[in-house]
Amino acid sequence: MSAAEPRRRGRPAGARSGDPATRERILAAARTEFSERGYDKASIRGIAKAAGVDAALVHHYFGPKDQVFEAAVELVFAPALDLPDVVARSAAGDMGERLTRFFLGIWENPVSRQPLLAVVRSAVANETAAAVFRRLVTVQLLRRVADELEGGDRELRAEMAAAQLVGVMMLRYVIRIEPIASADPEQVVAIAAPAVQRHLEPSRD
C-alpha cells in the first residue's frame, strides 16, 4: 500500500501518494486550520483532529508543518495558476488589462479572497510561511509571466507589474484605505491596467 512509502523531502507535496480521499480530507482541514489560525498558531495535531486521522498520518502524507502549509497554499493558489495562460493568450497590447482583470477577479470573489488573505497574513507574519509563498509565487507566477515578455530585465519588470497589483491588493483588500477600498472595480482596472501594461512592455528609451 502506498501509505507505507517513505516520505521524501524535496518531492512536491502535491505529488505524494496515499489514499486520495484521506489526503483530500487532510488538505481541506489544513486549509481551514491555516486560514483560521494563521501559520504560527496552526498545528499538525489540530489538522489531524479536524480530519479525523492520527497526527502521524498527516506527517506521513505531507511531511512537517511547512510542507503541509505548502500543500494547503497550492490548493488556495489553484485559481491563480491560470494566470500564465491568460498572459500567454494575450496580445502584447492588452496583457496589462487582462492580467489586472484576472487578478481583481480572484480578489473580488470572497470564495477565493478569504483563503488568500489568510495566506498573505501568514507570509507577512512568519518567515517559514514567507519562504513557501515566495517559492510558489516565483516559480508558478512570476517566472512564467516573465517568459512571455520581450526585452531586457524581464523578471524585474514582471515583478514590478506584480508590485502594482500587490499594492492594490494591500490597500483595497487588506488595509482597506479609501477611496480605493470602495472604488468600482472598473475604475481600479482603468487606472491600474495601463501602469501594469507599461511594466510589461520593453522600455522605450
Added chain:
Amino acid sequence: MSAAEPRRRGRPAGARSGDPATRERILAAARTEFSERGYDKASIRGIAKAAGVDAALVHHYFGPKDQVFEAAVELVFAPALDLPDVVARSAAGDMGERLTRFFLGIWENPVSRQPLLAVVRSAVANETAAAVFRRLVTVQLLRRVADELEGGDRELRAEMAAAQLVGVMMLRYVIRIEPIASADPEQVVAIAAPAVQRHLEPSRD
C-alpha cells in the same frame, strides 16, 4: 500638575500632556514592545514594566492600547511625515521620482525600516492596528499628496501611486522575492518612478 488632567478621547495622542521625560520613556517602551511582539501580543503591562512606571500611568497618559499604539506609530512614522513637503517642493514632472526616492530612502535605512516592518505586520494581522495605520496614512500622507495634484480622481490617483510603492515594499522588504529584493535601489527607482509619475499626472485621455 498636568498628570492629573483627565484623558480626553479623540484628542491626538501625541498632544496629551504629562511629564515630558516620563511620556518619552513610555513611548520608547511602547515602540519597542509593539515592534518586538506585534499589536496582538503587546500589553500595557509590558510597556509599563519596561518604562518603569505603573500601568495606570500609561493609560492615563495615552489611553487604551489602541491609542498607545497610535502614539507609537506616529513616532515610527515621523520620518515619513516630510513626504508631503517633498511632493509640494517638486516640479510636476519629477514628483514621481522624488516620491519614489524618498520612500526607498526610508525603507533602505534599517533604523527606519525595522519599526515600519513591525507596524505593517501589526496592521496586516490585526484590525485595530489596521484602523490606526489607515487613519494615519490617509490623513498624514495620502490626502496631503492628493492636495498637490491636478485633475480629477486625485485621491484615487495618489493612492494608486502609493500602491505601486507599497507593492515594491511588500515584494522587496517584507516577502523578499527575487530579483526585486536584491536589485540595486537605482534600478528600482528607474522602473518604479515613471509608473508613480504617471499616476500623479492628470489623465491624458
